[in-house]
Amino acid sequence: MISFSASANGMRGSEIRRLMALAADPSIISFAGGMPNNSLFPVADVDAIWNSMSQKAKQDAFQYSPTPGFPPLLKSLSEYLKSKKLPVDKSGLIITTGAQQAINLVAKVLVDPGDLVITEYPSFIGAVAAFKSYGADLRGVSMDAEGIIISELEKTLARASRKPKMLYINTHFHNPAGITYSMARKQALIDVLAKSNVVLLEDDPYSELYFDNADASRMTPIAAMAGADIPVCYAGSFSKIFGPGMRLGWLFGPREIVDKCELAKQSMDACSPAFTQALAHEYLVRGKLAPYLAFVRTAYARRARLMLDALRKNAPAGVSWTRPRGGFYVWVTMPESADATDVFNRAIAKGAAFVIGSAFDPEGKRNNCLRLAFSHTPEDRISEGVEIICEAMKAVLKAG
């Protein structure tokens, strides 16, 4: 009889995992996976990079990297972050094993069991799981088309019996909501947090994936706007701009927090893979990122258009959805009485899948929404898949 820790006793294989496993059947048209389609990866760039690296550079890629990161990548990544107006000279920076690890580390150094953590509703499933694994007490605050609703956030802050440890948000092309914070909402959020001194964890993996170049100027991270007003931890990722299989992300923010995260990382995985850090460094310094982004922005814009067109043509009355201007996701909202699991069961029987809304509710209650990812599905099957899901929604709404 194994005696597990309190944290392990709280973990279980969830309903979501069971549904995701069903969605992984290759005969299913799946909008479940929040990842790029394999055909979109910059394979030729890595071919060219690896084959022109010196023997010494290749050997370095086989070795441990220092815990904070492979020094050349820390330098090239700093240049990239400077171009986003982030206060690089005044902040800490470490390379992490995906942004998931950055989120996990911030939770580890801030959260004790029972501590209050505020997220948006809906929120990223991986962040919610990380916060729960440290025993956080979660509250979800609703969003509108411009971001978290400030009056709702103020109410939640006022009602809290003790100061929340952190607010976690996803600023641009939100996972799963598909929305982007307006510049005004970002500033309003800074103003509210400045009064409460809650740490902001800003997760920003999608901001490079805007469909319209005119939106580029709206992509300023809150971490670049906040100055010394509030402590902002900024988590980023190479997963959407290079490849998730590299397992590279970063944590940028106040030195005292990032230093603690580095200590925690040391005993978590010692360092992130030097092998893929070396490739990412070459990818940045050889100027491969900009042309790759131009390519994927077009590809994702086309996919989003196919999905939005199919929703417009097929969605039943009473259903609404977000119109993403970038990223991977459309968030579909049914009337409150409708259940996304019913829709899932009907849709998968006809050959299409998605992720049910309750997966993204930090409080695990609401299930009248669907997350549809257009990033991974073969382009020529998007319309057909959306039609199947719309038919399933119709049947559920009629039955209800």
Place this chain on the structure above:
Amino acid sequence: MISFSASANGMRGSEIRRLMALAADPSIISFAGGMPNNSLFPVADVDAIWNSMSQKAKQDAFQYSPTPGFPPLLKSLSEYLKSKKLPVDKSGLIITTGAQQAINLVAKVLVDPGDLVITEYPSFIGAVAAFKSYGADLRGVSMDAEGIIISELEKTLARASRKPKMLYINTHFHNPAGITYSMARKQALIDVLAKSNVVLLEDDPYSELYFDNADASRMTPIAAMAGADIPVCYAGSFSKIFGPGMRLGWLFGPREIVDKCELAKQSMDACSPAFTQALAHEYLVRGKLAPYLAFVRTAYARRARLMLDALRKNAPAGVSWTRPRGGFYVWVTMPESADATDVFNRAIAKGAAFVIGSAFDPEGKRNNCLRLAFSHTPEDRISEGVEIICEAMKAVLKAG
């Protein structure tokens, strides 16, 4: 003012980190780093592997892998583990981000703050740090040339006011002690643990690195000997048989423990790098491991011989050291009154470095020992470096 978690408040940049930073100066002959020399990595194998992978296989390498691991690698690794007589069909297996993550995950799912964890003295610094990060109360049990001293372990078990959660050991070519468990000691350990039902975490990253082929038969993991008598978690690593920069290890053991670790891993880093998992899979199935091991065994044996010869010629009276038959390390013991930090300070002033013994004491007290790693130092500087350290020991012993 940031309010950190209890776990983060316990973390600090240690004295060891300061000394390691001094040892990193390239003008220093350093025996501090427990890693391969860069010249020894199988670069040509990876050149050949990458350039002959199909476009589809390369694309798969850019994608997320499932949390338990890249399915082809799970299969090829299982074959490898079967060849070590491990009970693959009855056990759980996940790929981890280095063996460090495997150790961290087992601690996460077993240890609550205040729980008792037993290690050897001396013990691996990364494991000790991981256990401490979950609030473990650590006890170190002494070793002799054949492994942990059974009578001492029995005393520690009998004295414990509550059942320890786990015993952590390093079976072959111990880090830092350089010793290897005899087959008799492994069996004696199984017999003791069978009575106490404590989980054994067997960390075995060095067993392939024997210098003498006659020793191969002594490398049987306890996890292969224990049957159903005791729960054994077996952590392994690609770091010493392929390259640490791949960040790949594994956790093998009872399904109920490994399943919990998989859930914890999901919110820790989602998955290990598919990119390096794909390379490691090809490395295994193309039969590159066996010839590489033949090559590095000879290289490390030569390095160990140089170090042991230099110790024999130069070490002062009253100092003893282990004679490793494999792996990376020699453990040097001075009289109890001598202080390794004094030796370090004198040696580094003359141009040589190592890791002081207190780094490996789970109770952080004893500091009369030195860990010398012969794996990373340029071969032609090993004798000179050992001479410097022996001179420093002489000076300290004389002064004391």
